[in-house]
Amino acid sequence: MLLKINIGLAAILLACLISVDLQAAQYDRVFTIQLGAYRTADARAELIEKYQQFPLYCRRNSRNAYVVYYGVFESYKDAAPHLQDLPGQDKLGAYIVKLDNVSLKPCINLESKLQSLI
Numbered sequence: 001m002l003l004k005i006n007i008g009l010a011a012i013l014l015a016c017l018i019s020v021d022l023q024a025a026q027y028d029r030v031f032t033i034q035l036g037a038y039r040t041a042d043a044r045a046e047l048i049e050k051y052q053q054f055p056l057y058c059r060r061n062s063r064n065a066y067v068v069y070y071g072v073f074e075s076y077k078d079a080a081p082h083l084q085d086l087p088g089q090d091k092l093g094a095y096i097v098k099l100d101n102v103s104l105k106p107c108i109n110l111e112s113k114l115q116s117l118i
Contacts, residue, residue: 028100028104029101031099032071033094034069038065057071068107
């Protein structure tokens with residue numbers, strides 16, 4: 001019982017600390033590589049965990065899907081060489097997208113971060 005309370009408290013503290021560090025960045029126009037779109041935040045967790053060492057960005061799109069992106073680039077030309085950076089990225093069907101007036105927030109897998117603290 002005490003362990004569950006401590007883990008719960010640690011999760012709350014971690015979430016508070018992370019939310020300070022992971023503020024969304026606003027872009028007038030940005031090019032990025034879309035890796036996937038998911039119905040729930042939990043569904044995207046496996047992808048975030050697999051590529052946690054890469055700069056992944058998350059947002060909810062106009063269809064309320066949780067979308068995961070890789071990298072932030074100024075142009076299509078800048079993004080194109082990075083299409084093959086992530087191992088197995090070709091299997092994901094990743095592609096470059098241009099987003100206007102968008103906020104992107106770094107993705108983080110809270111469960112993984114919590115486990116590393118325990």
